[in-house]
Amino acid sequence: MTAVHKKLYFRLRQSLASTLFLKPQPKPMVFIGEGSTVQLSKAIGRFGLRKILVVTDKPLHDLGVLDTTLEALQQAGVQTAIFDGVLPDPTAQIVDNGIACYHQESCDSVLAFGGGSSIDAAKVIALGTANNSDAAGCLGIGACKLPAVPFFAVPTTAGTGSEATFIAVISNNETHSKDAVVDPCLIPKAAALDPELMRGLPKHITAATGMDALTHAIESYIGRWETDDTNYYGLAACRLVFDNLAEACRNGDNLQARESMALASHYGGLAITNALVGYVHAISHNLGAKYGVPHGLGNALLLPHILELLKEDATEKLADIAVYCGIGERTETPTALTRKLIDQVWALNDEIGIPRTTDVIRTEDIEGLITAALTEGGNYPSPRFITKNECRDVLMAISS
Numbered sequence: 237m238t239a240v241h242k243k244l245y246f247r248l249r250q251s252l253a254s255t256l257f258l259k260p261q262p263k264p265m266v267f268i269g270e271g272s273t274v275q276l277s278k279a280i281g282r283f284g285l286r287k288i289l290v291v292t293d294k295p296l297h298d299l300g301v302l303d304t305t306l307e308a309l310q311q312a313g314v315q316t317a318i319f320d321g322v323l324p325d326p327t328a329q330i331v332d333n334g335i336a337c338y339h340q341e342s343c344d345s346v347l348a349f350g351g352g353s354s355i356d357a358a359k360v361i362a363l364g365t366a367n368n369s370d371a372a373g374c375l376g377i378g379a380c381k382l383p384a385v386p387f388f389a390v391p392t393t394a395g396t397g398s399e400a401t402f403i404a405v406i407s408n409n410e411t412h413s414k415d416a417v418v419d420p421c422l423i424p425k426a427a428a429l430d431p432e433l434m435r436g437l438p439k440h441i442t443a444a445t446g447m448d449a450l451t452h453a454i455e456s457y458i459g460r461w462e463t464d465d466t467n468y469y470g471l472a473a474c475r476l477v478f479d480n481l482a483e484a485c486r487n488g489d490n491l492q493a494r495e496s497m498a499l500a501s502h503y504g505g506l507a508i509t510n511a512l513v514g515y516v517h518a519i520s521h522n523l524g525a526k527y528g529v530p531h532g533l534g535n536a537l538l539l540p541h542i543l544e545l546l547k548e549d550a551t552e553k554l555a556d557i558a559v560y561c562g563i564g565e566r567t568e569t570p571t572a573l574t575r576k577l578i579d580q581v582w583a584l585n586d587e588i589g590i591p592r593t594t595d596v597i598r599t600e601d602i603e604g605l606i607t608a609a610l611t612e613g614g615n616y617p618s619p620r621f622i623t624k625n626e627c628r629d630v631l632m633a634i635s636s
């Protein structure tokens with residue numbers, strides 16, 4: 237393909253895909269702060285629902301993090317059933333088990349309670365149930381006719397922003413791929429951002445998931461589908477992460493920092509719902525699907541490398557972020573500001589204990605990873621396409 241053809245092809249793919257995403261999307265009603273899960277539970281009671289399926293994972297269930305919410309739901313007159321079979325990066329089988337549990341327990345609604353994995357599984361359980369479909373039948377864009385059953389979300393990590401997005405990511409352990417379910421009805425009716433639930437989130441998960449939020453904020457902001465709305469949320473999320481992530485990692489009991497990170501995550505989710513993500517996610521998804529690298533960790537490892545690669549294509553936008561976040565002054569050149577921002581990302585990664593390399597990438601897998609990542613990345617509105625050689629260099633740079 238010549239350079240001119242590449243440019244035309246890039247524009248065509250962008251405009252086709254943008255017709256799907258660049259539309260107003262619903263936003264969930266949000267309760268924020270300590271005790272907000274109790275407020276959410278009362279709201280669920282007012283929806284007139286009878287029995288809700290709480291979708292979560294076993295470690296969280298065993299930790300007792302759910303207890304206050306279960307009690308509040310009972311007090312609001314809503315019976316509960318628990319499906320705690322979610323594992324990180326949920327598969328179609330996990331979703332199908334959740335759908336079976338929903339029917340067995342005669343529920344009429346779904347509450348996601350946990351990190352992005354529980355929220356994504358719950359989204360597809362709510363959609364599949366309404367459509368009498370299994371998870372496989374929900375895959376793709378708008379594959380189902382009927383909207384999801386009433387669906388609510390309580391994130392217990394601060395990073396994915398999945399409680400704000402219309403996407404659920406489902407992993408396939410046989411093909412080592414991650415597939416998406418995309419439907420505006422996956423946006424919950426209401427969500428609670430309750431920092432109290434995040435007190436016990438281990439430091440390494442706080443760090444990795446927090447960098448997922450920063451990646452959403454930056455990739456949406458420098459991408460080509462940004463709007464005033466997504467720029468607002470993207471910038472606000474960047475500032476919240478730079479101001480609070482290190483403190484949330486140092487002192488997990490600092491509920492102010494936890495709440496700010498929950499908000500950063502939510503804003504990042506609102507931003508990517510219209511503006512999507514970029515090559516950090518395209519590569520990270522494939523490292524997750526192939527080797528089980530946690531989503532946030534993959535993003536954290538890749539973010540500074542991709543910014544180094546795209547810095548000349550997104551200088552003005554990266555400079556805006558630096559100024560907005562107090563990393564530099566408007567009087568400095570955009571190039572100098574961009575340098576400062578990328579250095580700040582490297583420094584934040586180091587401060588919160590993100591490693592610079594991973595030993596999971598096998599040399600014989602690299603060409604396949606490049607093909608998969610560039611195919612996925614070509615669907616995102618990045619400032620430009622990256623080449624095979626550039627992608628290879630990034631994978632080599634993060635390999636130890």
Ligand SMILES: NC(=O)c1ccc[n+]([C@@H]2O[C@H](COP(=O)([O-])OP(=O)(O)OC[C@H]3O[C@@H](n4cnc5c(N)ncnc54)[C@H](O)[C@@H]3O)[C@@H](O)[C@H]2O)c1
Binds near residue numbers: 392396401433436
């Ligand atoms: N739908 C979207 O818009 C979207 C966006 C980004 C990522 N994702 C998906 O989200 C998933 C990753 O989610 P994640 O990063 O939140 O991790 P996760 O949900 O996989 O959870 C990671 C671990 O943290 C534990 N945990 C969660 N909350 C805890 C708490 N408060 N205290 C103690 N332990 C806790 C869980 O038990 C689990 O072991 C990936 O599958 C990714 O593809 C989805």
Ligand SMILES: [Fe+2]
Binds near residue numbers: 396452
């Ligand atoms: Fe993400």
